[in-house]
Amino acid sequence: MAKSSNITAAKGFRAGGMTCGIKTSGKPDLVIITSDFPCASAGVFTTNKMPGAPVIVSKKHVANGKAQAIVCNSGCSNVCTGEQGIADALTMCLQTGQQLGIDPSDVLVCSTGVIGHMLPMDKIEAGIENLAPKLKRGPQADAATAKAILTTDLVPKTAHVSFKLGTKTIHIGGIAKGSGMIAPNMATMLSFITTDIAITPALLKQVLKRVADISYNRISVDEDTSTSDSVLILANGQAGNRLIDKPGKNLTLFENALTQLCKDLAYQIVKDGEGATRVYRAQVSGAASIKDANLIGKTIANSPLVKTAVHGCDPNWGRLVMAVGRSGANVKPQKLDIAIGGILLCKSGQPTQLSKTQLVKVEKHMMSKEVLLSVNLNMGQGESEWLGCDLSREYITINADYTT
């Protein structure tokens, strides 16, 4: 069997994806991921105050720090569906649990797609019954799973890292979706992560929160947050390492590996942003605090005027000045430095005198696939890095021209 490269890369996990008929396109739309052993588990969920029913149910099911399976459909988000929506999400857990022989409260559930429609439960129930016995390990199962959580994403997003803890090899595999739509849907972000590390639920929760904050929470396609965003992790301990139950070197090694994986997946989401042709990295340094650095990074990642400048390959640093100024962060105008592609365009709040060669270099950098926008406030130690993508006509096409 070829080596598995993502969601079943860790020992003891099986997964699968299939078409159950929610999407009219006939594309795959149902996924189950499970561990053959009990898992420590944690989740990070949307802060949107109109969360979907699956978010409400998964939050409850993950609260005790254990879970053993994830069931997810794409094509219908089960948001704004009232009590029936909650009942439907619970039914998905119940049925998945029964099929897999695990407690339904150990099943986490996600849905992504159109808001305000009821799930076609007959199709989903038939799908779960069909899919659950067929879950497998290996590249084919990986590929089917990564594909079936997508909506209008152009490409599946997958990642895998491994590292040594003493003599044991730890695997972490993950998949994600985001930045796509099916008319008339929200862009939604989902990520599922499996690992064979042995770790306590409490530490897993802390680590996932910290890692999500510097990976998935530092990207922007269009600033609009979804009602379904969820990041879920299952850790089944099958790698055989000594249980990580306190902070220390082993926890740090795990956190670093998980960070690498999640940053990789987050980058893939931005790169596949709706209509995106290029990615930009907003590097903020010298802020009075990390909070300030994040305010500025986020504003640059969100700004339509920065996005369109990147799309037009225009080294228009005035738009970065604007974004810094409107971010709400502390700033001393006479200390502000701005560079694009490492070349200083604004020093101490005033334009630098660029040579012709430097100007050509900046313009060339603006045409590259990844643009580096650096802001230094020269006020303190606050640093932050955010990812954004450009804003193109295709974004308008995707989001305006599909009609209900």
Next chain:
Amino acid sequence: MAKSSNITAAKGFRAGGMTCGIKTSGKPDLVIITSDFPCASAGVFTTNKMPGAPVIVSKKHVANGKAQAIVCNSGCSNVCTGEQGIADALTMCLQTGQQLGIDPSDVLVCSTGVIGHMLPMDKIEAGIENLAPKLKRGPQADAATAKAILTTDLVPKTAHVSFKLGTKTIHIGGIAKGSGMIAPNMATMLSFITTDIAITPALLKQVLKRVADISYNRISVDEDTSTSDSVLILANGQAGNRLIDKPGKNLTLFENALTQLCKDLAYQIVKDGEGATRVYRAQVSGAASIKDANLIGKTIANSPLVKTAVHGCDPNWGRLVMAVGRSGANVKPQKLDIAIGGILLCKSGQPTQLSKTQLVKVEKHMMSKEVLLSVNLNMGQGESEWLGCDLSREYITINADYTT
């Protein structure tokens, strides 16, 4: 002489606009507005923490509540220009004051256009010398003035209201610019208002602040705030009314008229938003507080996904759900009502069952020039109304395809 309809509609004001050569297009780019009599004066300025030199200077000059003239150039914003920028803004005041025979500290100054370039002071100084002696009253002067503050705005924005205070007729005239760019500029909002009412500077300041908050501060084209936004008002008392020096009926009459004028100009700005084809009105009611209502109204006015839905005539109320949920306002999902064009699409957090006739009605409404999006939280008395415009490919063209 034909009746003046805006900036010189009030007694005792003269104005003019001309080409002084800042814009390479040769379009008009210099404006002076003055009163023949001393004025009470007030200003509201950008909250952007990288304000332009003219903002810094005008704030100082208006601090004592008096002013007698405004000088403004378009084509170069005088932002990120350090001490030289401050000196240049002061020079504009000094020269305008000398030409008009008034104290330079009674001159307010604005600049709009590209960030990070020095003003071409030789051209501006020659322009002021040329223009100042030619200021006039009447339609021609009005038109020239309204035109010369524009950047890539498609149309001038002008308004005039009058009302009676006892036997006296009060005039208020105004012009505005906004939502336009010249490559590679920020969208900027400027508005200049003249009136012949007699009012104390302290009350004028209070009224202008309140009015700006519910007019200019409740619109969004693309969320990006400018480093130059300024609203300035001059009140010269020539209508002959008894000085308004305390709250009461007369102040209310003035405030209502000023609100009407500013809302009119704000609407014109949104309508002429970059690439905009249509306006939408976000009406929020039933919020727990006005603050919450504003959070939601602002999020709907800013949201790229709402903007693209309006552009695509798509009655996609799920995007309003998303915007309500991400606004930060308090919301009880099971109480949320959403209507488009007055037709309820979501009742108590769940989809309504629309008849075919109603659905056709909603779809027809989405195609109209002004779309009404209503959100009722059913939680309290908080109300707010915001204006947004749609997001079109033309926005991308304007902001991406112009290069430096």
